[in-house]
Amino acid sequence: MDAAPNADISALDDASDAVEGIDVGPVTEWLAANVAGAVAPFGFDLIAGGRSNLTYRVTDAAGHTYALRRPPVSHVLATAHDMAREHTVISALQATDVPVPRTLGLCTDTAVNGAPFYVMSFVEGHILRDEAASAQLSEPVRAHASASLVDTLARLHAVDVDSVGLGEFARREGYIARQLKRWHGQFEQSTLEGAPGPSVIDRAWEVLSAKIPEQQGVSIVHGDYRLDNTVLDDDGNVIAILDWEICTLGDPLADLGLLLVYWAEADDANQAVLGVAPTALPGFATRAQLVEHYAAASGRDVSAVPYYQAFGIWKLACILQGVYVRYAGGAAAGDRSGVDQFAEGVARLGERALADVEAL
Numbered sequence: 001m002d003a004a005p006n007a008d009i010s011a012l013d014d015a016s017d018a019v020e021g022i023d024v025g026p027v028t029e030w031l032a033a034n035v036a037g038a039v040a041p042f043g044f045d046l047i048a049g050g051r052s053n054l055t056y057r058v059t060d061a062a063g064h065t066y067a068l069r070r071p072p073v074s075h076v077l078a079t080a081h082d083m084a085r086e087h088t089v090i091s092a093l094q095a096t097d098v099p100v101p102r103t104l105g106l107c108t109d110t111a112v113n114g115a116p117f118y119v120m121s122f123v124e125g126h127i128l129r130d131e132a133a134s135a136q137l138s139e140p141v142r143a144h145a146s147a148s149l150v151d152t153l154a155r156l157h158a159v160d161v162d163s164v165g166l167g168e169f170a171r172r173e174g175y176i177a178r179q180l181k182r183w184h185g186q187f188e189q190s191t192l193e194g195a196p197g198p199s200v201i202d203r204a205w206e207v208l209s210a211k212i213p214e215q216q217g218v219s220i221v222h223g224d225y226r227l228d229n230t231v232l233d234d235d236g237n238v239i240a241i242l243d244w245e246i247c248t249l250g251d252p253l254a255d256l257g258l259l260l261v262y263w264a265e266a267d268d269a270n271q272a273v274l275g276v277a278p279t280a281l282p283g284f285a286t287r288a289q290l291v292e293h294y295a296a297a298s299g300r301d302v303s304a305v306p307y308y309q310a311f312g313i314w315k316l317a318c319i320l321q322g323v324y325v326r327y328a329g330g331a332a333a334g335d336r337s338g339v340d341q342f343a344e345g346v347a348r349l350g351e352r353a354l355a356d357v358e359a360l
Helices: 024-034 083-092 139-158 175-189 199-210 253-262 287-298 305-328 339-358
Strands: 043-046 054-059 065-070 103-107 117-121 219-221 230-232 238-241 248-250
Touching: 024 103, 024 117, 065 083, 083 103, 083 117, 139 219, 139 230, 139 238, 139 253, 139 287, 175 199, 175 248, 175 253, 175 305, 199 305, 199 339, 253 287, 253 305, 305 339
Parallel strands: none
Antiparallel strands: 043 054, 054 065, 065 117, 103 117, 219 248, 230 238
């Protein structure tokens, strides 16, 4: 993209020269040269809530806002945190009815900021990370948000991967087997003194591997689809899906299973580790209603959903192990809240996944 006109690259804001994960000078120069209309100097604010890839709100001298995504600043596992992968998927979905931010630029030159990053439009709206955020919406809006979340997922799973240029993005078949291999491998790499041992995770992995359901077609799989990875408007419509870092092609029911893992109901213990329950307030659908709505919207057989939910619990345990090790090992930036509880939570999730899959 052409350089922004009249961009004063030298006019850096001295107050912005100590932002974790941002080398302000080189990033400013790159933004001014590669994001059309962007005007230096820029302000960078780390957005709370991210525990993996980091997201910054970028404000330019003309008042424009952008979102910048980059990997964690340390303890990055091989094959994880691929910025080009996120950028590719979001770009491919621009012309579909799946709501995503507009991609504005990708930087793969690690000399600029120490790691690749990309820039997209900043979508204003509600991100419901906890009960306090959900309480700002009325019961009817919460109910509509539940339906919109499922309808949006069904639309994502209906996208023809070949027609949007993602036919070669990843292998299509054997999704769950591939995922079990990947996350078990990453769990084994995420070691640190005091971190949970692998025994229960290994046992759950063995049972999950022995009970894989037949895959129903091939879809874009978000990989971390949940309420707080979307932006809602005031009416509860999903207007953007965020955090595509582990997106691939594969079995669509894996997204539904993981959505159920994160979906809390009133008076239950479904939020085993995260300690937040944005969906426990009146108005939100139950997990059973989500499954029924997805079946109607997608036309898919959902009888095997309990397996996918157990798989989602196990995958979450592996992910949280990586988060725990990264932060306990000194990684900077991101949301540090509650990380000390993750070590115990990994074991609890592994035990629950094992119990659930053994009961099938």
